[in-house]
Amino acid sequence: MRIGVDIDGVIADTFVLLVRELNNYFQADLALQDINDYNIFKVYGLSDADMFKFLREKEEALMEGPALKDGAAQCLSMLAQKHAIFLVSARNEKYRPQTEKWLRKHAIPYHGLILLGSHDKREACSRISVDLFIEDSLKNAHQISSCGVPVLLLDAPYNQGQLPPLVRRCSSWEEIFEVIERGDLGGIGNGCKK
Ligand SMILES: [Mg+2]
Incomplete structure (x- = not known):
């Protein structure tokens, strides 16, 4: 994927x-x-x-300056062995050096790094044909899933609320990893069966 x-x-x-x-x-x-x-x-x-x-x-x-989210580096390392990882961020392109430095420091594996300078990720998701997206913004999850891409939403105090059909809330990176490993995305649609 x-x-x-x-x-x-x-x-x-x-x-x-x-x-x-x-x-x-x-x-x-x-x-x-x-x-x-x-x-x-x-x-x-x-x-x-x-x-x-x-x-x-x-x-x-x-x-x-941010610390790593618990489990992020380990789970992404395991996922990157089987899947292509594209980091898609609203950060501005001018912060690419700082962003790459941070990713290197924390040994985050990725195949592509896209810095949009804006929050709407729909065009980027369709351009790089992602099968699945991992996100923490509920608004982004709404937008991305509206294009038929399933979203795993990492639970946070600021993203509570009703989820659209293709969005599934995960409490941790371990849960995200398990959902992907099990191929347990059926409950959030079939957008990943490309
Ligand atoms: Mg975010």
Whole structure:
């Protein structure tokens, strides 16, 4: 199979770092469990000006600093032996060096790295013909699955809600790996039988 994989919130534990940085920067005291919206800046009630100021100062650190999500490196290494892994991220192309450095540091295997600079992944998914996508944004999961591509959604406080038919919630990378290994994607449609 050709598997599309998001980076932030899926391989990189970006939200934990974001919460820490935002708490420090704006003297707030939120926890990851409080982040009930993918737009974390909305949860913090920031103005656009404050958000842009924060990102200008911190964006590079946020690309380089996240820890690995539990199980991500091990599961991707095993998956990459049988499948082609395409990392598809909303990160801007200008952050390719930092992103590649981070992926190397954490020994993440991949066959392609696509940095879109925007959140809509539909065109990229169809261009590289992915059979399955691993994502943490519920909105992205809606969009990607609307093109007939099954999505495994890594559970997070900010992606709760009703799932469309081709989307399955997984609580961990171990569960994602098992679902793919078992070929247990029948329950979320047949988009991976290409
Ligand atoms: Mg993400």
